[in-house]
Amino acid sequence: MLRYLARRVGQSVLTVFLTVSTVFVLIRMAPGDPAAAMAGPNPSTEDLNRIREQLGLTESLPAQYWIFIKDLLGGDLGTSYAFRAPALDVVLDRVPYTVTLAISAIAVTTVLAVPLGVWMARRADTKRELGASIMTIAGQSMPDFWIGVMLLTMFAVVVPVLPASGFTTWGGLVLPTVTVATLQLALISRLVRREMAAALASPYVTVARSRGVSERALTWRYAMRNSAIPVLTALGTRFAALLNGVVVVEVVFGWPGVGSLVVRALETRDYPLIQATVLVTASLAILVQLLIDLCYPLLDPRVRLGKAA
Amino acid sequence: MSIAAEGAPGAGARPEPRPSAVTPRLMAKATATRRRRAARLKLWIGSACTLVVVVPIVLAGVLPLPGPNEQDLSKRRLPPLTDGHLFGTDQLGRDLLSRVLHGGQVSLSIGLLAVLVSGIIGIVAGAAAGYYGRWVDTVVSRLLEAQLSLPLLMMLLLVVALFGPSVTVITCVIAVAQWPEVARLTRSLVLVEREKPYVAAAQVLGLRKFAILIRHIIPNIVRQATLVVLLLLAQAVLLESALSYLGAGPQRPFATWGRIISDGQDYITTSWWLVTLPGLVIALLVIGVNLVGDGLRDRTRRRTRTEADR
Numbered sequence: 001m002l003r004y005l006a007r008r009v010g011q012s013v014l015t016v017f018l019t020v021s022t023v024f025v026l027i028r029m030a031p032g033d034p035a036a037a038m039a040g041p042n043p044s045t046e047d048l049n050r051i052r053e054q055l056g057l058t059e060s061l062p063a064q065y066w067i068f069i070k071d072l073l074g075g076d077l078g079t080s081y082a083f084r085a086p087a088l089d090v091v092l093d094r095v096p097y098t099v100t101l102a103i104s105a106i107a108v109t110t111v112l113a114v115p116l117g118v119w120m121a122r123r124a125d126t127k128r129e130l131g132a133s134i135m136t137i138a139g140q141s142m143p144d145f146w147i148g149v150m151l152l153t154m155f156a157v158v159v160p161v162l163p164a165s166g167f168t169t170w171g172g173l174v175l176p177t178v179t180v181a182t183l184q185l186a187l188i189s190r191l192v193r194r195e196m197a198a199a200l201a202s203p204y205v206t207v208a209r210s211r212g213v214s215e216r217a218l219t220w221r222y223a224m225r226n227s228a229i230p231v232l233t234a235l236g237t238r239f240a241a242l243l244n245g246v247v248v249v250e251v252v253f254g255w256p257g258v259g260s261l262v263v264r265a266l267e268t269r270d271y272p273l274i275q276a277t278v279l280v281t282a283s284l285a286i287l288v289q290l291l292i293d294l295c296y297p298l299l300d301p302r303v304r305l306g307k308a309a
Numbered sequence: 310m311s312i313a314a315e316g317a318p319g320a321g322a323r324p325e326p327r328p329s330a331v332t333p334r335l336m337a338k339a340t341a342t343r344r345r346r347a348a349r350l351k352l353w354i355g356s357a358c359t360l361v362v363v364v365p366i367v368l369a370g371v372l373p374l375p376g377p378n379e380q381d382l383s384k385r386r387l388p389p390l391t392d393g394h395l396f397g398t399d400q401l402g403r404d405l406l407s408r409v410l411h412g413g414q415v416s417l418s419i420g421l422l423a424v425l426v427s428g429i430i431g432i433v434a435g436a437a438a439g440y441y442g443r444w445v446d447t448v449v450s451r452l453l454e455a456q457l458s459l460p461l462l463m464m465l466l467l468v469v470a471l472f473g474p475s476v477t478v479i480t481c482v483i484a485v486a487q488w489p490e491v492a493r494l495t496r497s498l499v500l501v502e503r504e505k506p507y508v509a510a511a512q513v514l515g516l517r518k519f520a521i522l523i524r525h526i527i528p529n530i531v532r533q534a535t536l537v538v539l540l541l542l543a544q545a546v547l548l549e550s551a552l553s554y555l556g557a558g559p560q561r562p563f564a565t566w567g568r569i570i571s572d573g574q575d576y577i578t579t580s581w582w583l584v585t586l587p588g589l590v591i592a593l594l595v596i597g598v599n600l601v602g603d604g605l606r607d608r609t610r611r612r613t614r615t616e617a618d619r
Contacts, residue, residue: 011451011454014451014455015454015455015458015459018452018455019455019459019464022464023464023467026467026468026471027471029471125340125343125344125347126343130347130350133347133603134351134354134600137596137599137600137603138592138596140599141543141547141592141595141596141599142588142591142592142595142596143547143550143551143554143567143570143588143591143592143595144551145550145551145554145567145570145571146570146584146588146591146592149570149574149577149584149588150584150585150588152577153577153578153581153584157577157578236458237457237458240457240458240459240460240461241460243460243462244460244461244462247460247462247463247555248462248551248554248555251554251555252574262463262466263466263555263556265470266466266469266470266555266556266557267556269470271467271470271471274463274466274467274470275467277463278463278464278467281460281463282459282460282463282464284460285458285459285460286458286459289458
């Protein structure tokens with residue numbers, strides 16, 4: 001158990017380290033003067049020299065990397081060009097909004113995808129299941145920003161029942177959540193279907209059925225418990241992908257989160273800000289995944305006893 | 310299930326074998342038949358959707374359409390089916406169908422190139438990890454695990470911001486975003502394949518490890534790996550359109566799907582077609598490709614559940 005914990009934490013630290021290093025390499029590899037890039041458009045010579053000094057560009061590469069890491073650990077990710085404030089603070093101000101949207105999307109997804117997946121597994125290879133399967137493929141094939149704009153048109157313009165943008169009332173949460181959840185719903189329900197179909201076809205279920213265990217208990221108590229871990233893992237891994245969707249959807253709905261921030265930073269070429277969003281969202285995704293992985297021992301005695309590979 | 314049981318008890322007493330109790334109607338209702346029929350249906354619908362989009366895109370230069378950037382300010386925002394504009398015109402009087410088709414050329418070529426690159430990287434890295442094991446496996450597996458657990462879109466936006474939104478950069482960015490999928494599948498396929506007798510036979514014959522991998526193992530797994538690549542093409546098209554929607558797509562004069570939609574969004578209250586139609590085209594293409602991929606996968610499904618396909 002302790003070894004499992006240590007290994008998972010170690011992996012997360014490694015992932016953060018890889019992300020940070022990649023960002024460092026990217027910034028150094030970018031064409032042109034990094035100082036000019038950091039300074040934004042039309043910098044003066046003094047600005048450039050000052051930034052070069054700050055970045056320690058006169059030092060050797062390993063030394064530069066060391067400085068970069070040291071700044072990161074101190075929470076210094078540079079100053080946002082557009083906001084004239086520490087980039088990290090600007091991003092952290094927006095994080096709660098993004099997290100709210102992500103959590104509500106994942107809640108809606110789970111509540112709908114699990115029953116749908118179970119339904120599909122129990123009616124595997126029937127006509128209705130084929131229909132549902134084609135529907136889920138359609139759900140995962142539509143561009144999320146387009147779904148967003150369409151929902152926006154339908155429910156905020158044609159039939160104005162919900163607010164079109166921003167986050168002033170809880171009603172504003174509905175459309176973005178539905179948009180993000182559509183894609184995830186399709187993917188997770190297909191996963192649940194596959195896992196459940198395999199579990200329902202396995203010998204222990206047949207044995208339990210022959211002993212007269214009810215179909216309901218078979219589904220939820222026997223098969224579900226064994227399908228829970230792969231599904232939970234997928235939810236953890238998908239959280240990163242979900243954040244991708246959230247970024248796009250935030251732009252559609254003018255949601256005041258990290259996503260709309262990064263797109264504005266992109267327009268103004270605000271590199272410190274983009275860099276800060278990369279690191280903050282990456283840490284967030286890694287943290288969520290770590291938390292989910294730490295739930296395994298609760299679900300799977302094999303992990304608890306340290307037998308899982 | 311019950312059919313076999315019914316025939317069994319009396320079988321020994323009768324001199325003549327009874328005709329099979331399995332009627333054609335039962336055959337048609339059997340799960341295996343239904344599964345095959347479902348796969349065929351998906352393949353047909355999928356190919357139809359894909360072709361409906363791809364053929365006009367390929368022929369966009371030949372079709373009698375106005376140029377994608379030809380403006381006619383007197384014909385702004387005409388609704389579909391007026392004045393020979395099948396999809397109507399946009400806010401600058403440009404023919405929407407022509408823009409969508411030419412945008413499709415950009416999106417499709419970026420998608421195909423990206424998938425080709427990520428397929429090659431993924432198959433090489435995955436095969437090396439699965440076959441050589443040890444530290445190669447550790448490095449590749451950690452890398453792809455790390456990448457899969459990150460919200461990559463931010464990173465991609467950073468790259469595009471740093472290196473400029475050229476077609477090359479965007480293609481590379483999408484390829485890098487997608488290699489883990491191929492690598493993971495290839496690795497799991499190779500892990501199964503390398504335990505098979507023919508590999509041992511090749512070793513006994515004195516072939517070197519590298520030669521066995523290239524000449525014997527990879528040809529055996531490449532078909533299954535390419536199936537995933539097809540699904541990746543759909544994702545690549547979606548990713549490209551999302552990037553260009555966010556303003557990180559190929560710059561003007563290219564009309565890209567994402568930008569057509571983000572431009573049209575400003576006129577959504579008055580001109581519904583500017584967003585709806587391009588979106589439908591993207592959705593149709595991606596649904597088509599996904600259905601074909603899914604159908605092909607159902608058809609060739611004979612693996613265990615551990616090799617989860619995604």
